[in-house]
């Protein structure tokens with residue numbers, strides 16, 4: 001992955017070198033620890049309130065739910081939502097490359113997971129550690145046709161899609177394709193997404209409008225995300241924390 005492939009708000013810090021590391025340890029040390037990246041506590045809280053009761057009722061060993069983590073990186077939000085791990089439990093699990101090789105807590109319901117990301121290393125880790133059963137390596141802003149088909153199939157067959165701290169990286173056409181593919185699915189299904197503040201608010205507004213055109217709004221919460229880096233604090237004087245809006249949407253019908 002080259003720097004030019006990743007799109008991000010120019011006032012937001014770039015962390016691309018961390019996403020392509022061999023292990024999640026730099027992510028743990030520089031993002032989770034370094035920036036007090038507490039967002040997964042709130043992703044989990046929202047998932048537990050609005051999706052988990054339904055998922056636990058629906059999923060069986062014979063009929064696991066299809067679960068997609070879109071731009072999921074090393075799988076921290078899968079650990080939070082599917083395995084029920086909080087910020088401290090994820091940090092402890094990722095304290096060393098050795099400790100990170102397996103996941104400390106089991107899945108809370110039967111699921112078939114697909115990790116989608118541009119980072120081959122993050123996906124390889126997620127697969128080896130047992131977080132991702134399947135992986136799709138793809139630049140969602142510039143996908144090869146076969147990768148785009150695989151992404152669209154995974155999204156339309158998914159009962160649960162999580163995409164956190166992620167849509168901000170995607171161009172509007174890519175976001176639209178993601179939402180269209182999920183909306184096409186036939187079964188009851190839920191999407192958990194979040195929006196970072198104060199970055200790229202116009203883009204987030206456009207994404208919200210697209211989501212509401214195709215999907216039914218279920219619920220939301222506001223929370224802390226992480227501390228802003230020194231560069232970001234220069235770009236947004238007076239702000240110390242980046243904040244999150246977490247939304248859950250459902251397929252219509």
Ligand SMILES: C[S@@+](CC[C@H](N)C(=O)[O-])C[C@H]1O[C@@H](n2cnc3c(N)ncnc32)[C@H](O)[C@@H]1O
Pocket residue numbers: 005006007019071072073074076077116117118119122138139140141142163164165166169170
């Ligand atoms: C901040 S991480 C999100 C990790 C996790 N979902 C969370 O909330 O902490 C953003 C992820 O988006 C991925 N990403 C960035 N641009 C992408 C693109 N064009 N296509 C696919 N994935 C991309 C990065 O590789 C990285 O793993």
